[in-house]
Amino acid sequence: MINDFAGIYQLAKEKGPGKLVVLAPEDREFMNAVKIARHEGYVEPIFIGNLEKMQIAAEGLDFNIDQIKKVFLNDPQEIADYGIAMLFKKETDLVSKGQIPTSYIYRAVIKEEQKRGIKNNISVTSLLEIPGCDHIVAVTDVGVNITPDYEAKAEIIKDAVSLMNLLGYDFPQVVVLSANRGYGPTLQSYLDAQRLREEYGDGNGGFEIRPEHSVAELFDSVKVSPPHVFLAPELDTGNIMAKLNYVIPVKRCATLLCSAGPVAIPSRSDFTESIVRDMALGAVLAARIKEKNIGLKI
Amino acid sequence: MLNYLRSKFPRRGEKPKVILAPAKDQNVIDVLFKAVELDICRPVITGNRELLAEVAQKYGPAVSELELLEQPGDFESIKLAVSMIKDNRADILVQGDTGHNDFLNLVLDPEKGLARKNSCSYISLLMSPKDNRFTMITDTFIHTLPNLQEKYVIVENALRLASMLKIDKPKVAVLAAIEKVNPRIVSTVDAAVLSKMSERKQFGDAIVEGPLDIDCATSREAAARKKLDSVVPGDVDIYVVPNVESGYAFSQMLAFIGKMPHAGVLAGTVKPVVVNVPFIGFEEKVAEIILSTMLL
Structure with missing residues (x-):
């Protein structure tokens, strides 16, 4: 790995x-x-x-x-x-x-x-090296799909998982991000996250979907480790998360892994x-x- | 952040009354009494009988100005708190342990609550540990996908907070997916309009620049590589995000990976309201009460 x-x-x-x-x-x-x-x-x-x-x-x-x-x-x-x-x-x-x-x-x-x-669908995955984290963290999609629907999100996850597999991560953990915050209508990103967890919850896709939905939940506690893959709810979020290297001490690189x-x-x-x-x-x-x-x- | 705010912005005038509704969660109660201990405010607590008895026992002996108001249910507690604020019997409302929908739907109701129509937004306030510089990201809670009119309010609210924090000539980056105006991408057009308004001095001394993608906004050198000539890139005080998803992730990346102390401010209410947003540390929650007193 x-x-x-x-x-x-x-x-x-x-x-x-x-x-x-x-x-x-x-x-x-x-x-x-x-x-x-x-x-x-x-x-x-x-x-x-x-x-x-x-x-x-x-x-x-x-x-x-x-x-x-x-x-x-x-x-x-x-x-x-x-x-x-x-x-x-x-x-x-x-x-x-x-x-x-x-x-x-x-x-x-x-x-x-x-x-x-x-x-049918392509996506760009960014890899981040985060201080204190013992593995590389992928963020996807950071380039192609503006507001991916459920099917597109499943494809985007599979692309990132294939990439992480090539880097030696055999069973990557995925967090599907959502800003669902208990105010206003339930966000589509949250509904998609629930559905993805139902569909792939047993690990049948070769990856695990974790129950968390926010960066805070993953980096706030020493008991929880960051996932291998973050699925962004839409492109603006992916783009921002992937390109924060000028303001926080992370390094990044990005690739589109096509067939x-x-x-x-x-x-x-x-x-x-x-x-x-x-x-x-x-x-x-x-x-x-x-x-x-x-x-x-x- | 707490110590910085206390030293830079000492309380002026009478101590405001802060009402906590509904008081259930011990952590929020402790936050309020920490603020009381620091001589920031006077406490008013609403909640059920058992809880009030516990509060009286724990804090009563040390706090002479403690006001306890019994209300059996959460909704009644919030309603009472809002009516007290409207009647000037209390000054600041702090959300206790209750769902955001219940709390904010009542608080933000233009008739029954504490807000004018479409006047509110939420600002995440982060502080650089290196130089104590504040960075705001907004709107990270209220608007899911703000339109241009709402973004105008979001900018105005952030500028008001910037002025309170004595940020001179604040620089505002209106973020979008790309740095060029594309008529098919609404966020780029909205950003361009706000930027134009700024050029015409509709935001006073503030410089609002957009659209900017995140790398252009955060680095002057990166912006120069994209042939963008502006004083805002790399020197941003306020980031206006295109939607709550990106704001949520952006602020949390800075707070938890960038390890920047962070708090939040609900702006645009007629009297200050502190929202009980998760993942904000104890000291920063106390800082939120100081910030709310500055809004009075």
Whole structure:
């Protein structure tokens, strides 16, 4: 079981380099992250994007990108489609978002998934390293589903559980969050939480749904330990929970685990250190998928 | 937080009367008597006969100004407390051990209660242990999914609290999923309107900025990476959240993972009301009574 991000870096080094397609590394922080992730042996990159912008991004970084394989495209949707298609054709082990809006990547992944009839829903999971917590904590969905319904929530949990399984958490504990507070009408998030607990309460999904519904219940008492997965009731909550690293001492990384492999999802505002972590996580997940032979069969 | 408030905002004038209704839970009773011990207020307790006898025995000898009012049921206790406040026989209402719906439905009733129509919101108040700086997150309790008009009230209420806490030119981040205005995402449009109102000085000296996603709001550098030029990112006094789900999780992450002392304030009532929200520590509950006296 990987308990912290140091474990992720170590494993990425041991198992790497994974073949990484970077979608539009047209920004200095992203380019620097690729340089470091490559230097550490986590990834071997392929670039898709605009040559001039990539060259400008690499300027002054002491990173000779001439040796890197490149595909020249300008349109963000074409860039995303091309890179994601490579993942589904097994021409790469993982993909990372560069300086393009995430919506293009989601669209490309959904298109490939639907073409194969594998998944109807995708989600982005953030991993947090929290001081004093003896394991990594996942928060999901932090990227795709604005107000997921019950069925979507069940799918989102399964995606996060698959990810945690790959990190060695065999039977993750899940907390379904809700701000149901005994005032006003009962929230849908609470009803969904009850239903998910009824449906998966006996552990038949390969995970446990815990009875708590709030962060306070889990971090207020020494008797209760934090879960492995937090399911956010809607996207704003997921997004806020996942990106508090500027105000509280947590570290984070994020990935979209589709049926063909991981897509690292840094935020456009992220800095090098955080983007390297996203890439290292992707490399670990890709390696574990290969080892367990659970990737897409083509 | 308690010591900071006591030292920065010493009581002025007569000690207010704080009425606890219904008094059942020992913890809340202890909180009130701690406030009495600290010379913050005078206590009025409503509850059933047995409980009042226990309170009289435990606290009576030491508290000369103790007022005990017998009411057999919770609802009657709350009703009595509200009527006393309306008649100026008490100043501040503290929720005892009773369901939020029972308590707040009566207290927030525009005719029978202590609030004007659509005037209330709840503010989570957190304090940085590093520099004692206050951060507010609102609305974290009353509105499930506030509309623009309600968000306007939420901002005004928070600014009033900021002024009481002597926060000069408060900076307000109106949060949304993204930092760009998208006509299909209501929270971004609401945030932009509030921001425009601020530009036109409709919030006085306060600077209201939005929409901001959480990374832009919390870091000036992250905002700069998204080409956002504003003085608010990384220096926020008040976060206005798009819905209660996100407010609830946000405030609890800061409080329990960030280990920031936290309390809450129900704002917008005609007289102060302290809501008995769970997961607030003993000292912070006493601090809530101090905050309520500042609202008088």
